[in-house]
Amino acid sequence: MAPTATPWPCKALGLLLCLILVSCVQATANFTVVNGQVYTPGLAIIDAPQPHTPEGGDFLQVAVDISGDGRIPQPPYASDVETGIFNMTMFLFSYSTGLNLTISNGTRYGWLNDTTEAPEFHCNATTTQKFQNAGCEEIMAQESGSTVKHVNWAWPDCLVGDGQASSANSSARGAYNVSIHQSFRVNGTGYYTIFNLPIEVTNSIPNKTQLSATQTRPLCALRNNPLQNQTSQEASTFSPSFQPYLGGNVSISGSAQTGTGTGTGSAPQVYTMTTVQVLFAVVFISMVLTG
Template sequence: MQSTFVCLAALFAHVQHACAQTVVNGQIFTNGLAIIDAPASNSSLHAGSTIQVAIDVSGDGKLSQSASIPGSSQSTRFDSLETYLVSYQKSQNLTVSSGPGLLTRESGSTVKHWNYNVSTCVPAGSYNLTFYEGSRIDGQAYFSITPVPVEVMNDNPSGACSEGMNTLQDYPQRSSSPPSSPWLSSTASGSSVFPSSTGANSSPTSM
């Protein structure tokens, strides 16, 4: 079916709430430059195990490798890309990747990988693996938020989390992203990924 963009937009300052994104052939296209290869929407994350985050930063081959490095002079480029595991219901906001580490690793690769250990302290429930992306498209600055719903499985939590924990902020999270991915044509077909209703209501203080 034809994919649709389903978030509400404010009538001023081009401010939008974090909302559904588009899946095409298993890839999640953010409304910025990133394309999420893994994990898939609604994946189960098991406490005590490692998940791999994989992000195509080439726009399916349309963007030069230098544009993924923060500080690039390209008119279309990444400025930042960070990831958090968030749930308002569970009062969890855990850093998965912050700073330039994700974009600067694996020099020369068009897909960036990041291994994240889901701590045994993370309580079971619905979360969003949320991507915060600063970018420029044809010189215009944007800030996109992409929440990917996931489920954390944990039969025996080890106690309250402390390492990597951030304070929750008020919902809704706001962004200033373009209406759709610049890599998708108007005729692209796909499905929509909706953020978890329990995981969406949070954002990291560092953003």
């Protein structure tokens, strides 16, 4: 007796399931996202942008929750605080273009000899839109009293254009990572992590900016740094064995803390399929369809 052919609607449904499973692993394999918030390996939680978001406009904004949605206190900390973020820096880098641009390093390095730039982009200066361009100010010290730090960074001159890199656009446009470096302590142990959030610099960035009176953009040449490979980045880090807010206890006690005690990670758990699970599911569906 000849085998019965699988009806085409079932094949179509199976193909759709396979595509959904593959897209799931692509979307979640490297990120833990809870209610739209991206959890880093450290204590910072990224509210915006989302992974792979096309970016452009006059400036980039990175919104970072430093309180773990209210789980840990804000600085200044006591010297013996058990859990807290001590320092955070940001960079924008691309292995395709070779650029590694400083967004904010909390020091004057790179801004001491910036007399060729518009004064609004000098160290500790304010733009015409009344916010301080990211650079010198420590991220943890800005917006005092706010649990979410909004890091605003005027796009520099080498990223001007619309769409991908082309003959009409800057060759520096395309896929980048917002690299977030954290120095922090969890339950009395110090850590240093690097989290790379992918974005696409493909939306329109005008040649003239509304953030300076001269309408000239900051200079990439003043912000570029040597680019480390992935192996070197990983070798420089020391990460917790678990995401502090998900599946672990976080102690916040300290001699000068107004709130003491133990905070337990209570965010909803996120189920992320591994690559092996997805491949198994795809093979299983294929066997059912051909069986």
